[in-house]
Amino acid sequence: MDLADIVTTTTPADAVIAVLVVGAGWIVSSLAKRWSLKLLRRVQGLSEAAATLAARVLRYSLLLLTLGIALTVLGAPLQPVLAAVIVVAAICFLALRGIAENFGAGLVIQARRSVKVGDEIEVLGYRGVVAELNGRAVVLHTVDGTTVHVPNSDLLKSPVTSDTERGLARSEIELRAQTTVHYREVQRVARAAVESTAHVRSVPNVQVLLAAHSPGAMTLRIRFWHAPAHRAEMRSACVCALVDAFEPTDATVSVIWTVPPPPLSPPPAF
Secondary structure (H helix, E strand, C coil), X not given: CCHHHHHHHCCHHHHHHHHHHHHHHHHHHHHHHHHHHHHHHCCCCCCHHHHHHHHHHHHHHHHHHHHHHHHHHCXXXXXXXXXXXXXXXXXXXXXXXXXXXXXXXXXXXXXXXXXXXXXXXXXXXXXXXXXXXXXXEEEEEECCXXXXXXXXXXXXXXXXXXXXXXXXXXXXXXXXEECCCCHHHHHHHHHHHHHCCCCECCCCCXXXXXXXXXXXXXXXXXXXXXXXXXXHHHHHHHHHHHHHHHCCCCCEEEEEEECCCCCCCCCCCC
Protein backbone atom coordinates (compact mmCIF):
# COMPACT_ATOMS: atom_id res chain seq x y z
CA MET A 1 0.00 0.00 0.00
CA ASP A 2 1.50 3.31 -1.12
CA LEU A 3 0.88 6.84 0.15
CA ALA A 4 -2.00 7.44 -2.35
CA ASP A 5 -3.85 4.36 -1.15
CA ILE A 6 -3.42 5.46 2.47
CA VAL A 7 -4.85 8.90 1.67
CA THR A 8 -7.84 7.53 -0.27
CA THR A 9 -8.75 4.94 2.36
CA THR A 10 -8.35 7.24 5.35
CA THR A 11 -11.59 8.33 6.94
CA PRO A 12 -12.08 11.55 8.92
CA ALA A 13 -12.37 9.45 12.07
CA ASP A 14 -8.98 7.84 11.34
CA ALA A 15 -7.42 11.25 10.83
CA VAL A 16 -8.86 12.51 14.10
CA ILE A 17 -7.60 9.43 15.94
CA ALA A 18 -4.15 9.82 14.35
CA VAL A 19 -3.99 13.46 15.46
CA LEU A 20 -5.06 12.45 18.96
CA VAL A 21 -2.40 9.74 19.02
CA VAL A 22 0.28 12.21 17.95
CA GLY A 23 -0.89 14.73 20.54
CA ALA A 24 -1.02 12.12 23.27
CA GLY A 25 2.40 10.82 22.27
CA TRP A 26 3.81 14.35 22.39
CA ILE A 27 2.40 14.90 25.88
CA VAL A 28 3.52 11.49 27.15
CA SER A 29 7.04 11.95 25.74
CA SER A 30 7.31 15.40 27.35
CA LEU A 31 6.12 14.05 30.71
CA ALA A 32 8.43 11.04 30.42
CA LYS A 33 11.37 13.35 29.75
CA ARG A 34 10.47 15.52 32.74
CA TRP A 35 9.95 12.61 35.14
CA SER A 36 13.01 10.71 33.99
CA LEU A 37 15.09 13.87 34.35
CA LYS A 38 13.91 14.31 37.94
CA LEU A 39 14.66 10.66 38.67
CA LEU A 40 18.11 10.75 37.08
CA ARG A 41 19.03 13.90 38.98
CA ARG A 42 18.62 11.91 42.18
CA VAL A 43 21.26 9.40 41.06
CA GLN A 44 24.38 10.22 43.02
CA GLY A 45 27.36 11.13 40.85
CA LEU A 46 25.38 11.52 37.60
CA SER A 47 26.12 14.84 35.92
CA GLU A 48 23.42 17.19 34.67
CA ALA A 49 24.57 16.78 31.05
CA ALA A 50 24.34 12.98 31.20
CA ALA A 51 20.88 13.09 32.80
CA THR A 52 19.58 15.55 30.19
CA LEU A 53 20.92 13.46 27.32
CA ALA A 54 19.32 10.28 28.66
CA ALA A 55 15.97 12.04 29.08
CA ARG A 56 16.13 13.35 25.50
CA VAL A 57 16.87 9.89 24.11
CA LEU A 58 13.81 8.55 25.95
CA ARG A 59 11.58 11.29 24.56
CA TYR A 60 12.74 10.85 20.96
CA SER A 61 12.20 7.10 21.21
CA LEU A 62 8.62 7.63 22.39
CA LEU A 63 8.00 10.13 19.58
CA LEU A 64 9.26 7.64 17.02
CA LEU A 65 6.95 4.97 18.45
CA THR A 66 4.05 7.45 18.36
CA LEU A 67 4.69 8.18 14.69
CA GLY A 68 4.56 4.49 13.87
CA ILE A 69 1.27 4.05 15.75
CA ALA A 70 -0.24 7.07 13.97
CA LEU A 71 0.71 5.65 10.57
CA THR A 72 -0.95 2.34 11.39
CA VAL A 73 -4.12 4.20 12.44
CA LEU A 74 -4.12 5.91 9.06
CA GLY A 75 -4.12 2.51 7.38
CA ALA A 76 -0.45 1.83 6.81
CA PRO A 77 0.44 -1.86 7.18
CA LEU A 78 1.97 -2.63 10.53
CA GLN A 79 4.84 -4.78 9.26
CA PRO A 80 6.36 -2.16 6.90
CA VAL A 81 6.07 0.45 9.64
CA LEU A 82 7.84 -1.81 12.11
CA ALA A 83 10.46 -2.64 9.48
CA ALA A 84 11.02 1.05 8.81
CA VAL A 85 11.34 1.77 12.53
CA ILE A 86 13.82 -1.09 12.92
CA VAL A 87 15.85 0.12 9.91
CA VAL A 88 15.95 3.68 11.24
CA ALA A 89 16.91 2.43 14.70
CA ALA A 90 19.66 0.23 13.20
CA ILE A 91 21.04 3.13 11.16
CA CYS A 92 21.02 5.38 14.21
CA PHE A 93 22.69 2.65 16.25
CA LEU A 94 25.46 2.13 13.70
CA ALA A 95 25.97 5.85 13.20
CA LEU A 96 25.99 6.64 16.90
CA ARG A 97 27.52 3.42 18.16
CA GLY A 98 30.68 5.08 19.45
CA ILE A 99 28.72 7.93 21.03
CA ALA A 100 26.23 5.54 22.61
CA GLU A 101 29.02 3.31 23.93
CA ASN A 102 30.83 6.25 25.50
CA PHE A 103 27.59 7.64 26.88
CA GLY A 104 26.67 4.31 28.48
CA ALA A 105 30.16 3.95 29.92
CA GLY A 106 29.92 7.50 31.25
CA LEU A 107 26.70 6.65 33.06
CA VAL A 108 28.36 3.63 34.68
CA ILE A 109 31.44 5.65 35.70
CA GLN A 110 29.43 8.46 37.23
CA ALA A 111 26.92 6.16 38.94
CA ARG A 112 29.60 3.95 40.49
CA ARG A 113 31.81 7.00 41.25
CA SER A 114 34.93 5.01 40.47
CA VAL A 115 36.47 8.23 39.14
CA LYS A 116 35.57 11.67 40.47
CA VAL A 117 36.50 15.23 39.60
CA GLY A 118 39.71 16.10 41.43
CA ASP A 119 41.09 12.54 41.52
CA GLU A 120 44.65 11.99 40.39
CA ILE A 121 44.64 8.88 38.20
CA GLU A 122 46.73 7.08 35.60
CA VAL A 123 45.05 5.37 32.64
CA LEU A 124 46.37 4.27 29.24
CA GLY A 125 49.77 5.76 30.08
CA TYR A 126 48.38 9.20 30.99
CA ARG A 127 48.63 10.57 34.53
CA GLY A 128 46.72 13.64 35.59
CA VAL A 129 43.92 15.17 37.63
CA VAL A 130 40.32 14.58 36.55
CA ALA A 131 38.97 17.98 35.53
CA GLU A 132 35.63 16.97 33.97
CA LEU A 133 33.31 14.03 33.44
CA ASN A 134 30.99 14.33 30.46
CA GLY A 135 28.96 12.07 28.19
CA ARG A 136 31.88 11.34 25.88
CA ALA A 137 35.15 11.40 27.80
CA VAL A 138 37.01 11.91 31.05
CA VAL A 139 39.11 15.07 30.81
CA LEU A 140 42.53 14.94 32.48
CA HIS A 141 44.90 17.82 33.21
CA THR A 142 48.45 16.46 33.32
CA VAL A 143 51.30 17.95 35.33
CA ASP A 144 52.94 19.33 32.19
CA GLY A 145 49.84 21.34 31.26
CA THR A 146 48.43 18.94 28.67
CA THR A 147 44.70 18.27 28.47
CA VAL A 148 43.84 14.65 27.65
CA HIS A 149 40.36 13.43 26.69
CA VAL A 150 40.09 9.71 27.54
CA PRO A 151 36.97 8.10 26.01
CA ASN A 152 34.64 6.76 28.68
CA SER A 153 34.52 3.29 27.11
CA ASP A 154 38.33 3.04 27.09
CA LEU A 155 38.56 4.12 30.72
CA LEU A 156 35.90 1.60 31.73
CA LYS A 157 37.72 -1.26 29.99
CA SER A 158 41.26 -0.32 31.09
CA PRO A 159 43.02 -0.63 34.45
CA VAL A 160 42.95 2.68 36.32
CA THR A 161 45.32 3.53 39.15
CA SER A 162 44.24 6.19 41.62
CA ASP A 163 46.43 7.79 44.28
CA THR A 164 43.61 9.96 45.60
CA GLU A 165 41.33 7.24 46.97
CA ARG A 166 43.59 6.59 49.98
CA GLY A 167 45.43 9.91 49.82
CA LEU A 168 48.81 8.17 49.75
CA ALA A 169 51.54 7.54 47.22
CA ARG A 170 54.78 5.63 47.70
CA SER A 171 58.11 6.71 46.27
CA GLU A 172 61.43 4.90 46.26
CA ILE A 173 64.99 6.21 46.32
CA GLU A 174 68.15 4.20 45.77
CA LEU A 175 71.21 5.23 47.76
CA ARG A 176 74.67 3.90 46.90
CA ALA A 177 77.31 4.54 49.54
CA GLN A 178 81.05 3.86 49.55
CA THR A 179 82.08 3.84 53.19
CA THR A 180 83.48 1.62 55.91
CA VAL A 181 80.75 2.68 58.36
CA HIS A 182 78.47 -0.13 59.48
CA TYR A 183 75.40 -0.48 57.32
CA ARG A 184 73.05 -0.06 60.31
CA GLU A 185 74.47 3.38 60.97
CA VAL A 186 74.01 4.30 57.32
CA GLN A 187 70.40 3.09 57.55
CA ARG A 188 69.83 5.20 60.67
CA VAL A 189 71.18 8.37 59.08
CA ALA A 190 69.22 7.80 55.87
CA ARG A 191 65.97 7.13 57.74
CA ALA A 192 66.37 10.22 59.91
CA ALA A 193 67.08 12.38 56.85
CA VAL A 194 64.00 11.23 54.98
CA GLU A 195 61.73 11.39 58.04
CA SER A 196 62.80 14.99 58.65
CA THR A 197 61.71 16.01 55.15
CA ALA A 198 58.51 18.04 55.12
CA HIS A 199 55.30 16.24 54.06
CA VAL A 200 56.78 12.73 54.39
CA ARG A 201 54.25 10.58 56.28
CA SER A 202 55.47 8.99 59.47
CA VAL A 203 52.77 6.31 59.12
CA PRO A 204 53.34 4.06 57.23
CA ASN A 205 56.93 4.09 58.41
CA VAL A 206 59.88 4.98 56.23
CA GLN A 207 61.60 1.79 55.08
CA VAL A 208 65.37 1.63 54.56
CA LEU A 209 66.19 -1.73 53.00
CA LEU A 210 69.66 -3.10 52.40
CA ALA A 211 69.68 -4.24 48.75
CA ALA A 212 73.40 -5.08 48.32
CA HIS A 213 76.53 -5.06 50.45
CA SER A 214 80.22 -5.55 49.78
CA PRO A 215 83.36 -4.44 51.61
CA GLY A 216 83.40 -0.66 51.51
CA ALA A 217 80.13 -0.31 49.53
CA MET A 218 76.43 -0.83 49.95
CA THR A 219 73.15 -0.14 48.20
CA LEU A 220 70.04 0.88 50.07
CA ARG A 221 66.46 1.26 48.89
CA ILE A 222 64.45 3.86 50.77
CA ARG A 223 60.66 3.76 50.55
CA PHE A 224 58.45 6.49 51.95
CA TRP A 225 54.84 7.63 51.73
CA HIS A 226 53.50 11.08 50.97
CA ALA A 227 50.52 12.88 49.49
CA PRO A 228 49.94 12.09 45.80
CA ALA A 229 50.42 15.67 44.61
CA HIS A 230 53.93 16.94 43.83
CA ARG A 231 55.43 13.49 43.59
CA ALA A 232 58.58 14.65 41.82
CA GLU A 233 59.10 17.53 44.28
CA MET A 234 58.89 15.13 47.22
CA ARG A 235 61.52 12.83 45.76
CA SER A 236 63.79 15.77 45.02
CA ALA A 237 63.42 17.07 48.58
CA CYS A 238 64.35 13.66 50.02
CA VAL A 239 67.39 13.39 47.74
CA CYS A 240 68.55 16.81 48.94
CA ALA A 241 68.04 15.76 52.57
CA LEU A 242 70.12 12.61 52.05
CA VAL A 243 72.96 14.51 50.38
CA ASP A 244 73.01 17.04 53.22
CA ALA A 245 72.94 14.26 55.84
CA PHE A 246 75.94 12.40 54.43
CA GLU A 247 77.97 15.43 53.40
CA PRO A 248 79.74 15.83 56.79
CA THR A 249 80.74 12.14 56.81
CA ASP A 250 83.46 10.36 54.90
CA ALA A 251 80.87 8.44 52.86
CA THR A 252 80.70 8.92 49.10
CA VAL A 253 77.07 8.60 48.14
CA SER A 254 75.10 8.71 44.92
CA VAL A 255 71.33 8.98 45.17
CA ILE A 256 68.85 8.25 42.41
CA TRP A 257 65.08 8.01 42.55
CA THR A 258 63.15 5.34 40.76
CA VAL A 259 59.52 4.61 40.02
CA PRO A 260 58.71 1.25 41.60
CA PRO A 261 55.85 -0.95 40.50
CA PRO A 262 52.69 -0.59 42.59
CA PRO A 263 52.76 -2.54 45.86
CA LEU A 264 51.17 -5.96 45.86
CA SER A 265 49.24 -5.18 49.02
CA PRO A 266 47.64 -1.94 50.26
CA PRO A 267 49.63 0.18 52.69
CA PRO A 268 49.03 -0.35 56.39
CA ALA A 269 46.02 1.40 57.90
CA PHE A 270 46.78 4.57 59.84
